Amino acid sequence: MKIPACRLADLPRGEAFRLDIDPPVSVFHTDDGELFAIDDTCTHQDASLADGWLEGCEVECPLHASKFDLRTGAVDAPPAKLPVRTHEVVVEDGMIHVRVSTDAPNLPPCVASRLAGGSA
Numbered sequence: 001m002k003i004p005a006c007r008l009a010d011l012p013r014g015e016a017f018r019l020d021i022d023p024p025v026s027v028f029h030t031d032d033g034e035l036f037a038i039d040d041t042c043t044h045q046d047a048s049l050a051d052g053w054l055e056g057c058e059v060e061c062p063l064h065a066s067k068f069d070l071r072t073g074a075v076d077a078p079p080a081k082l083p084v085r086t087h088e089v090v091v092e093d094g095m096i097h098v099r100v101s102t103d104a105p106n107l108p109p110c111v112a113s114r115l116a117g118g119s120a
Contacts, residue, residue: 005027018048023111024041024048025087038085039087039107042064042108043081043083045110047064058076064080
């Protein structure tokens with residue numbers, strides 16, 4: 001499924017745009033002009049990666065400083081241990097779209113429980 005995110009012109013380099021879907025996905029526009037999309041929720045604890053710090057092709061979680069590689073979703077710094085999903089980014093007519101991965105997300109227990117309808 002391809003979801004429209006925002007206009008490329010509205011996402012400055014070095015910034016992120018969060019798609020409020022379940023689970024949320026964020027699009028990152030690097031200083032080099034590359035676009036990447038990953039699950040927005042840190043796999044360690046419920047924190048928005050779009051609120052983190054973008055440096056090169058890494059984003060640092062604002063809560064406990066875990067780092068994730070935007071290209072692969074791999075964890076580059078603990079305390080997170082599990083990677084985030086990556087998603088395909090497509091730009092058509094100046095609009096950024098995200099093709100959401102069909103892989104299961106790696107979510108922290110409190111978020112996984114909430115999405116499954118349990119209490120967190």
